[in-house]
Amino acid sequence: MSDAISPLAPKSYPKMPEVAGVRIATAEAGIKYRGRKDLLLMVFDAGTEAAGVFTRSKCPSAPVELCRQNLSGGKARALVVNSGNANAFTGSKGRQATAATAKAAAKAVGAEEGEIFLASTGVIGEPLDAGRFTHLLDGMAANAAPAGWSDAARAIMTTDTFPKMLSARVRFGDSEVVLNGIAKGAGMIAPDMATMLSFVATDAPIASHVLQDLLSKGTAGSFNSVTVDSDTSTSDSLMLFATGKAADKGAPRVEDVKDPVLVPFRRALNKMLKELALQIVRDGEGARKQVEVRVTGAKSSRSAKRVALSIANSPLVKTAVAGEDANWGRVVMAVGKAGEPADRDLLSIWFGDIRVAHNGERDPGYSEEETSEYMKRDEVVIRADLGLGRGKATVWTCDLTKEYVAINGDYRS
Amino acid sequence: MSDAISPLAPKSYPKMPEVAGVRIATAEAGIKYRGRKDLLLMVFDAGTEAAGVFTRSKCPSAPVELCRQNLSGGKARALVVNSGNANAFTGSKGRQATAATAKAAAKAVGAEEGEIFLASTGVIGEPLDAGRFTHLLDGMAANAAPAGWSDAARAIMTTDTFPKMLSARVRFGDSEVVLNGIAKGAGMIAPDMATMLSFVATDAPIASHVLQDLLSKGTAGSFNSVTVDSDTSTSDSLMLFATGKAADKGAPRVEDVKDPVLVPFRRALNKMLKELALQIVRDGEGARKQVEVRVTGAKSSRSAKRVALSIANSPLVKTAVAGEDANWGRVVMAVGKAGEPADRDLLSIWFGDIRVAHNGERDPGYSEEETSEYMKRDEVVIRADLGLGRGKATVWTCDLTKEYVAINGDYRS
Known part of the structure; x- marks a missing residue:
């Protein structure tokens, strides 16, 4: 986090509503930064489905490898993100750190390890000591609350000068769903992928294979079309979580990517991805224009x-x-x-x-x-x-x- | 030309010997810079053969197009280089400027227009007013002298902080030949080609198709292996001229690229190309290391x-x-x-x-x-x-x- 805020920062930040089925906790784990939150736990209700798009780097980070593996199940119960250390190029120690984190998070939220997703951002090549924060996850899970999206956007920052968050309400059949997104960027930003980290959650009931299709296509005109310095990170991750809780309000479940119910949702998602990607550009390291x-x-x-x-x-x-x-x-x-x-x-x-x-x-x-x-x-x-x-x-x-x-x-x- | 010299500049510059058959003149044409030489005329005796390697840019400058065309003849009588304006992306005006320059140079040295080679370096897109300097060429040709290599290296500089010049004496059969090279670089330096401009001349009697083979192969480990900023210029030109005058001292004429007489010459040429390319890196804009x-x-x-x-x-x-x-x-x-x-x-x-x-x-x-x-x-x-x-x-x-x-x-x- 730099002292001077980018002149291209938004004039104000949106008020982020709750997303039914998502609870958030943040903490100061002191991984690298002092005096700021550097750990995010996002807890999803049972039944949440997930999709993800990750860096094309040939040397991806340990968390990226874990996410790719767990995505095959299509289910998510928790996301743990730390800033300050990327846990990339950390070899077997890196895999030990992701395994320990996934195990602690699974225990904390009462889920399978295959339903946990991780992301780490910061310095490459330094071993990440998961012991710094795994003991915090129990307490965080117990205290996680539906508010806290703004804290979440701040906890994942590294050299970002402003937090990136957007929200939209979208018609979904005869009902309405919420779409919340956060992102962090700043440097090492280039296709493909161009984000560092971005997470979007919705209460819409959408099957994971449909989510994946939406997300993969949505990156072309957004995160895969921005570049700060042509450098592709080892850790770029974009994930989309759908809790399905809007079904309680009458939202229909979507299992087919061609379902017309998806039309406004897709438009809103694409717009959000593009806006988050542009916020990353507008906070490019040293950016003035x-x-x-x-x-x-x-x-x-x-x-x-x-x-x-x-x-x-x-x-x-x-x-x-x-x-x-x-x-x-x-x-x-x-x-x-x-x-x-x-x-x-x-x-x-x-x-x-x-x-x-x-x-x-x-x-x-x-x-x-x-x-x-x-x-x-x-x-x-x-x-x-x-x-x-x-x-x-x-x-x-x-x-x-x-x-x-x-x-x-x-x-x- | 910047005020502060690169900390990586050579501690001293070599004394450049004459190359028999080459005469040099420089002038202040005031194309862009004030108070410094910005025009170089190199005059070659009849019988000089030439080879060249040029930018792979899809938008090459007008002088590059003229050189490519004239190289088919294999003969050179003069080289005219100006700094301050690249005559690139100047459309029909650019071609008019190269035609006018070639015509004036041909008249000044008593040669065919197809034996004239041109290079321009500086700002892209500004029309080059050849009238600024074509009237100077007659006088320059009359006063051109075998010394002046150091002035030549300085006249072709733009944002370079030091002139780049090297010389070598090489065994050639039972005789000896001279190899002189100059270069300018600084920015917009990347493969392929990585030079801005570099010109090498020798008195060795070597046929143009052999020169071309030597030069094309010599760029792989030199100019095509350096990068300052990944940006490829519209104007990159590397040329090699052989006057053949060493034949007067008994140097054999080489017509075959496999001729063993060439072995030390090739080695010396490759070393010079690499050293000139490295000098360009060491004078990369803002370079400290x-x-x-x-x-x-x-x-x-x-x-x-x-x-x-x-x-x-x-x-x-x-x-x-x-x-x-x-x-x-x-x-x-x-x-x-x-x-x-x-x-x-x-x-x-x-x-x-x-x-x-x-x-x-x-x-x-x-x-x-x-x-x-x-x-x-x-x-x-x-x-x-x-x-x-x-x-x-x-x-x-x-x-x-x-x-x-x-x-x-x-x-x-």
Whole structure:
């Protein structure tokens, strides 16, 4: 947690309602941070179903491996998250720590170990001493309460400067369900996955295989379309829990992904995932500006996304945005280096609505003054049209500032 | 040209000998910079043969397109390089500028336009007004002299903090030849190509197709193995010119790439290309440390190089090096995100000779103090062994400092 809050932080935080069937407790375990909550226990009522999407890193953390294994059961009774230590690249000690945590959590909530999910975020490679917090879980489970979503969002932070939480009420058949989401990010953020950690819970009665389908598809335009620094974490985890408690209010159970009851839910979920992902970008380490990169006219959507990521990950583009410099020449460079089909003489580039380059050269009507004025905004849109086809993609990133270097040069010390 | 010289600059510059058949002139054309030389004319005697390797950007600059076209002839009579403006993404105006420059240079040295080579470095997207300097070429050609290599190295600088030049004398049959090379780099440096601009000249009598073979193969372990910021320029150019004048001293003409006469020459050329590439890394924008990344035990050399570049391009690894933080967890992250075959439990990582991680966890003998002491060095070696096969690769980069962000946030203003 940094002292200075990102200038892109939300002006206010939403009041988070309860999600029937979810109880929350947080604690100060002192794993790395002092004087703040660093441990989250989320307890789910029996019958809660779960889905998850995890990092594609070839060196995933021990908690990610445990979650993947337990997801096959589709059932969840508890989620334990610690900040300050990622329990990644910790070998057999890492597996011992996850096993001990899962066992203690299962006992605390009265569940099977296969119904426990874990996430850890923080330093990589330091053994995580589960003994620091496993003894706390009994008490936490006993005191867990339906409120506390805001504390949960804060307990999972590392270098985040603001907590990330969103809530929505959604029509579900003739009933209504609640959807609450929290996330943490800050650095080491890139597809795929682009979150560090994000957890969404609902009282909607939805079968786990349907949840998984919703979540997997929902990441494409959200967490898999944001990048802070092109670095993919070993620990990225996004999970969705459905307690089914809204059935008590008459919500129908959904077992089929094509069920029309899901339409508003899917829309609300996708919107929430995108908003949480954007909050992560807006809290990118050292970020001062949000950058939306839109690529159109590519040969395919896949090609468009690669070009968009080439622009969004270019240090030279990101430092130019930090310097409020309308340096579209670096956008040309980034298009050129992506290795995707591109023709200089068909390329057009816009900053916001200002077309700065057209048909392979500077736009005749280009105004340095007008464009420089645009670059002073908090949110900058860079658009490149390749003029080749109908493929398009949008990704989001932030600028690259001296603060990013300061934060990451000093992180462990 | 920045005020502060890189701490990694050479302690002294070599005295550059003449290369028979090469004459040099430099001038202050005032294209962008004031009070310094920004124009280089290199004149080659008739009979000079040429080879070149250029950027793989899909949006190459106008001079790159002209060089590619003229290389088919294999003959060179002049090279014109300007700094301050890259003449890239300048459309038909860019082609007009290269045509006007080639025409003026051809007239000035009494050659065909197809024997003229051009390079431009600096801002992208601004039209280059060739009228600023074409009128100077006649006088420069008249005054060009065999000395002046040091001036040449300085005239092609942009944000470089020191000129890059090397010379070697090489046995060539029973005779001896000279090899002189200059380069400029600083930012937007990544494979492939990794140079900004580099020009090497020799008096050896070597046919152009042999030169091309030597140069193409020589880039793999040099310019195509360095990265400053993963950004590939639109203008990267490496050229090799052979005047053949050493034939007057008895050097044999080489027409076959397998000719044993070439053995010491090839070795000297490869060494020079590598040293010039490393000088570019050591003058990376804001660089304070040189980083060598060695990957061994990969499934293949290609795979090893991808993993090595993933480490070398990771902002989190590079900022950790800047902060003198032995943060090997970020090396694990970078191995994991490369997408290449890797197994966490077989992975070992070294900083210098200190093994920090072994078999998927922190090395039992790891000493934070010893490793932190090592990180204070100017030159840091990071080695990762994947334990899977025999593929290996080495790449070089520099650290990522606040100065990089400052330089690139302010470049155009």
